Amino acid sequence: MLHPRGKIYGVEPQRMEILITGASGKLGMYLLREGPDQLVGCSRNPPLQSFGRSVERLDPSDLDRLEPLNPQVIIHTAALSAVADCHQNPDLADQVNHLLTARLAHWCHANGRRFIYVSTDMVFDGESAPYREDANPCPLSEYGRSKWRGEKAALAFDSTLVARIALMVGPALGTGRAHYDQLVEQLRAGQSLSLFQDEWRGMISYQDAAQALLQLCRQPVTGIVHLAGPRLSRLELGQQIAAKLGVPSLVTAGWRSDYPAPEPRARDLTLADTRLHAILPDWSPRSIASQLDAWLT
Numbered sequence: 001m002l003h004p005r006g007k008i009y010g011v012e013p014q015r016m017e018i019l020i021t022g023a024s025g026k027l028g029m030y031l032l033r034e035g036p037d038q039l040v041g042c043s044r045n046p047p048l049q050s051f052g053r054s055v056e057r058l059d060p061s062d063l064d065r066l067e068p069l070n071p072q073v074i075i076h077t078a079a080l081s082a083v084a085d086c087h088q089n090p091d092l093a094d095q096v097n098h099l100l101t102a103r104l105a106h107w108c109h110a111n112g113r114r115f116i117y118v119s120t121d122m123v124f125d126g127e128s129a130p131y132r133e134d135a136n137p138c139p140l141s142e143y144g145r146s147k148w149r150g151e152k153a154a155l156a157f158d159s160t161l162v163a164r165i166a167l168m169v170g171p172a173l174g175t176g177r178a179h180y181d182q183l184v185e186q187l188r189a190g191q192s193l194s195l196f197q198d199e200w201r202g203m204i205s206y207q208d209a210a211q212a213l214l215q216l217c218r219q220p221v222t223g224i225v226h227l228a229g230p231r232l233s234r235l236e237l238g239q240q241i242a243a244k245l246g247v248p249s250l251v252t253a254g255w256r257s258d259y260p261a262p263e264p265r266a267r268d269l270t271l272a273d274t275r276l277h278a279i280l281p282d283w284s285p286r287s288i289a290s291q292l293d294a295w296l297t
């Protein structure tokens with residue numbers, strides 16, 4: 001695909017500088033760890049540990065400072081990613097998840113660079129799973145709505161790939177804590193957990209999602225692609241972790257209706273990922289259960 005300025009979107013592996021926005025985030029840290037030497041991160045608060053990769057102290061909205069980094073591909077992970085934060089501050093959610101995405105996508109298009117926008121299964125309402133890439137979004141939360149606005153803005157440019165990822169699971173590599181870390185801490189402390197038996201996601205590890213995104217950098221694909229692992233309920237995830245920790249009785253089955261939330265929770269956000277398998281035939285996500293031994297040692 002030839003850009004008006006004569007640059008080619010996509011495959012130039014030997015000189016491919018990949019820029020990761022939100023490098024201190026949970027996915028950002030896995031991308032730093034798994035990525036090739038030609039990868040740089042940008043972060044408003046660079047992490048202490050960056051796996052030998054350079055991370056620039058830079059707000060991704062500062063396009064003048066982005067330019068000298070000369071990325072061929074941007075993987076845009078920076079986001080207001082907590083559902084509760086977006087609900088409490090919809091203006092900030094729009095600014096980060098939508099407007100910042102639109103600016104970066106425009107910059108990439110104008111400069112002949114590829115743009116990979118990391119989006120979410122939460123653009124769907126959970127009533128018609130499994131969702132293919134051409135399914136109609138209908139988000140239930142402010143987070144999902146802001147990410148969908150980000151998708152639409154980014155897809156206005158034919159240099160964009162929107163990678164919708166299912167719920168990511170695994171230990172945080174930086175100083176922050178992932179949802180998985182909280183579950184493990186609570187179970188290790190002997191705390192009983194009631195987890196939803198009526199909420200399903202195609203859960204994928206941060207590591208597998210990062211590796212798939214990095215492989216997608218080498219493919220001249222645009223549009224939308226879904227990245228997901230095997231379908232699991234919240235309850236099944238907790239049961240698998242509790243069984244590995246030797247405390248299976250601490251996890252009991254709950255219902256979403258037992259825990260009223262300010263925004264509705266989607267029932268089943270399982271993603272169909274056949275397009276990804278066609279693009280990356282040698283890639284396949286591992287089950288969460290198969291990775292627990294490595295995470296818990």
Ligand SMILES: NC(=O)c1ccc[n+]([C@@H]2O[C@H](COP(=O)([O-])OP(=O)(O)OC[C@H]3O[C@@H](n4cnc5c(N)ncnc54)[C@H](OP(=O)(O)O)[C@@H]3O)[C@@H](O)[C@H]2O)c1
Pocket residue numbers: 021022023024025026027028042043044045046059060076077078079080081082096118119120121147164165166167168169
């Ligand atoms: N977690 C999941 O299960 C999941 C599932 C599907 C999709 N996603 C998407 O995947 C991406 C990464 O998720 P994550 O779990 O790694 O999120 P995260 O840990 O919250 O990291 C997001 C990063 O975004 C940057 N950021 C936050 N607020 C910002 C602001 N106001 N302006 C600019 N940058 C800001 C921060 O990085 P710096 O401080 O380094 O700048 C932050 O560490 C997000 O786009 C999210 O929507 C997540």
